[in-house]
Amino acid sequence: MTTSQSKRIKEFQELHRSGCFVMANPWDRGTAIFLQNAGFKALATTSAGVSFAMGLPDEIGLLSLPTTLENIKSIVDATSLPVNADFQDGYTDNLEELSSNIEKCIQTGIAGFSIEDATGKKDNPLSLKSLAIEKIRVARSTIDKSGLPVVLTARCEAWLVGDKTPLKTVLERLVAYAEAGADCLYAPGVKDELEIEQIVKAVAPKPVNVLVSSFPPDLSISRLADLGVRRISVGSALARTAWGAFMKASQDILKTGSFREFVHAASFSEINNNFIEKA
Numbered sequence: 001m002t003t004s005q006s007k008r009i010k011e012f013q014e015l016h017r018s019g020c021f022v023m024a025n026p027w028d029r030g031t032a033i034f035l036q037n038a039g040f041k042a043l044a045t046t047s048a049g050v051s052f053a054m055g056l057p058d059e060i061g062l063l064s065l066p067t068t069l070e071n072i073k074s075i076v077d078a079t080s081l082p083v084n085a086d087f088q089d090g091y092t093d094n095l096e097e098l099s100s101n102i103e104k105c106i107q108t109g110i111a112g113f114s115i116e117d118a119t120g121k122k123d124n125p126l127s128l129k130s131l132a133i134e135k136i137r138v139a140r141s142t143i144d145k146s147g148l149p150v151v152l153t154a155r156c157e158a159w160l161v162g163d164k165t166p167l168k169t170v171l172e173r174l175v176a177y178a179e180a181g182a183d184c185l186y187a188p189g190v191k192d193e194l195e196i197e198q199i200v201k202a203v204a205p206k207p208v209n210v211l212v213s214s215f216p217p218d219l220s221i222s223r224l225a226d227l228g229v230r231r232i233s234v235g236s237a238l239a240r241t242a243w244g245a246f247m248k249a250s251q252d253i254l255k256t257g258s259f260r261e262f263v264h265a266a267s268f269s270e271i272n273n274n275f276i277e278k279a
Contacts, residue, residue: 044083158187
């Protein structure tokens with residue numbers, strides 16, 4: 001695993017050095033295999049995708065650490081691509097436990113992981129800035145001690161939690177996270193071109209990830225690249241697209257008594273052929 005993991009880490013680091021790449025988000029082995037076969041260069045897990053598959057809402061604290069680690073490892077083992085783990089808030093505010101949790105995450109074979117500053121609490125949706133910074137410092141130290149230089153992404157969730165001054169909060173926190181040792185910076189929810197440019201400039205030369213998970217997308221890959229974005233992820237969008245087709249087809253059966261939505265289904269062979277070599 002160490003040789004394979006080291007190779008994936010190097011590939012992942014190289015992807016961040018220049019240009020712009022899209023990191024697709026599978027939620028299980030099958031979707032990971034398909035995305036590799038489709039031609040993506042890197043993958044990322046999605047807490048929302050796996051939560052929905054397990055019948056849970058995507059809320060911090062509901063998806064257990066063992067379940068998350070099992071899902072991450074299943075995706076890592078299904079593909080030869082670099083995998084970035086959505087590690088939410090690290091599953092604890094205790095810094096010693098955080099280091100232990102990160103060690104376990106690294107041991108799954110990942111090429112990178114992200115730590116976010118959302119708390120899941122309505123009254124205090126963002127963790128204290130000092131704690132959030134210290135978490136990134138602990139993550140950096142744990143990575144360095146492991147001897148496996150996985151890519152550390154620090155996330156500021158200001159836009160997603162409805163912060164009153166999201167850009168100000170994001171700029172202050174992402175700069176601090178970069179100084180604390182983050183390799184890549186990420187503020188899910190930002191869509192305005194000028195705001196993206198400000199984020200890119202504020203943390204330069206470190207790479208920035210931008211989330212594109214709605215339709216119609218506000219920005220194309222080429223435009224995001226022009227803005228200086230190095231990495232694009234799609235979060236829960238692929239999982240929600242699959243759920244959308246599933247929901248529409250099943251609801252149509254009940255409402256109309258027909259099976260007309262099956263016309264949009266992939267053929268058996270289209271799906272089956274992706275897994276023949278893996279069997």
